[in-house]
Amino acid sequence: MRRLLFLGTASGMPIASTCTAILVEDGETNLLLDTAGGHDLLVKMNEAKVNPHTIKNIFITQYDSDHILGIVPLIRAFRGEINPIKRRIFCAQNVKDAIESLFTYVAKIHYEKVKPYLEYVIVNDGMSYELGRWRLKFFDSKSNRTPVMGCTITFPDDIKLGYLGDEPLKEHYIAAVKNCDVLVHDAFCLEADKKEFEPHEKNHSTVKDAATNAMKVGAKKLVLFHMEDKTLKTRKQAYLKEAKQYFSGDVFVPVDLDSYVF
Ligand SMILES: [Zn+2]
Numbered sequence: 001m002r003r004l005l006f007l008g009t010a011s012g013m014p015i016a017s018t019c020t021a022i023l024v025e026d027g028e029t030n031l032l033l034d035t036a037g038g039h040d041l042l043v044k045m046n047e048a049k050v051n052p053h054t055i056k057n058i059f060i061t062q063y064d065s066d067h068i069l070g071i072v073p074l075i076r077a078f079r080g081e082i083n084p085i086k087r088r089i090f091c092a093q094n095v096k097d098a099i100e101s102l103f104t105y106v107a108k109i110h111y112e113k114v115k116p117y118l119e120y121v122i123v124n125d126g127m128s129y130e131l132g133r134w135r136l137k138f139f140d141s142k143s144n145r146t147p148v149m150g151c152t153i154t155f156p157d158d159i160k161l162g163y164l165g166d167e168p169l170k171e172h173y174i175a176a177v178k179n180c181d182v183l184v185h186d187a188f189c190l191e192a193d194k195k196e197f198e199p200h201e202k203n204h205s206t207v208k209d210a211a212t213n214a215m216k217v218g219a220k221k222l223v224l225f226h227m228e229d230k231t232l233k234t235r236k237q238a239y240l241k242e243a244k245q246y247f248s249g250d251v252f253v254p255v256d257l258d259s260y261v262f
Contacts, residue, residue, distance in 0.1 A: 002026035002155060003261045004184070006254040007044040008036040010229045011166070011188055011204065012066040017229045017256045018044050019066035020166065022184070023055075024153065029132040031057040031090075031153070033163055033184075035070030042073045048257055052077040057131060059090040059123075061141075061165035062148040063098035071099055072107050079110040084117045090129070090136070092149050096120050123149055139173035141165045144203050152176055159262065162219070166226045168205040169213040182262055183219035185210040186226035190242055197228050207239050211246035221250045223260055 003025060008018030014037075021036035021044070032055050035041055045052055052074060060068055071089075078084070091099070103111035121129060125140040133156040141148040141164060148165040150173065155161075162177035166186045169177070177183060188199035191208040199206055205213070207224065214222040224239060231238065232255065239253040252260050 001261055002159075003259045004182075004223065004254075005048060005050065006225070006256060006258045006260070007041060007048060007050075008034075009225050009227055009254050009256050009258075010066075011186075011226045012037075012064065014229045016232050019070075020226055021070060022163075022225065023050065024161070026155065029057070029134055030055060031059055031131065031134075033059050034061055034067040035074060037066045038069045039073045041070035042077060044256060053081060053085075055087070056085065057088045057090065059151060060095050060099075061091075061150065061163075062143075062146045063095050064146050064166075067166070068095065068098060068102075072102065075103070075114050076107055076110045078114045078117075084114070086117050086119060088119045088121050088131075090121045090123050090138070090151075092124070092147060093122050094147055096122060123151075125149075137176060139176050141167040142170045142172045143167050152180065162217075166204060168203070168209055169217065174217055177217050177219070179218040179220075181219070182221045182223055183214045183217065184223045184225055185213060187224040187239060187243075188226065189228045190231075190238060193228075193231070207242040208246055211243040211251070214247045214249065219247075219249060221252065221262065222247050223252045223254070225254065 005023040007021040010017040019037040020034040022033040123138040129136040135154040160180040162180040187210040188204035189197040243251040
């Protein structure tokens, strides 16, 4: 078994929760999917009783602020280690360039201390990587705005997870996520709220879109993330209700600090 720990479930401009950061772990390997938008990442880790020092692998899908900026407090946390460990950062070249550019000024001293222990794994469309006993495959999410990468993770028991970054499903990588066991898909807002939140103008999805896409690729389970949080109090029941109208498998609608075991 393994779990997804949702340190942050919000889209880019939250008012009451944390931007995207999902820790995937199975007791043997871990991978942080995106790093949220800043220092609240460490607050959430503390609340979830996750020691930042235990994070060994990070995948940053894009250089948008709500996915990349938590790298700053993370690097600061890593600097305090008496016995530093090697860590991998999976990202496209443009994200590595953004990180390097950021640390030219921000937390420069911390980064210089930690950098010798960081291995950047530059990911490309179609690239595979063996991470312990996990098989990672990366794909270009073909975003119309910031370049975004997604990935699938196939675990030792052949359970497959698909993570699309914060982009709606595109034809380009349908084959990669086809019949996956768990599809982690962005769902910016309910279909009925799209006038208010304008998900399509922002290249994001409604819950209906996510559920329809999950059905289209034959996913067994759908997990939503990257959601507006103005309706946080009613999110679980309202999003679940809409998703179930278009997807027949299990649906999980997290709020921050929820875990999903599968
Ligand atoms: Zn985003």
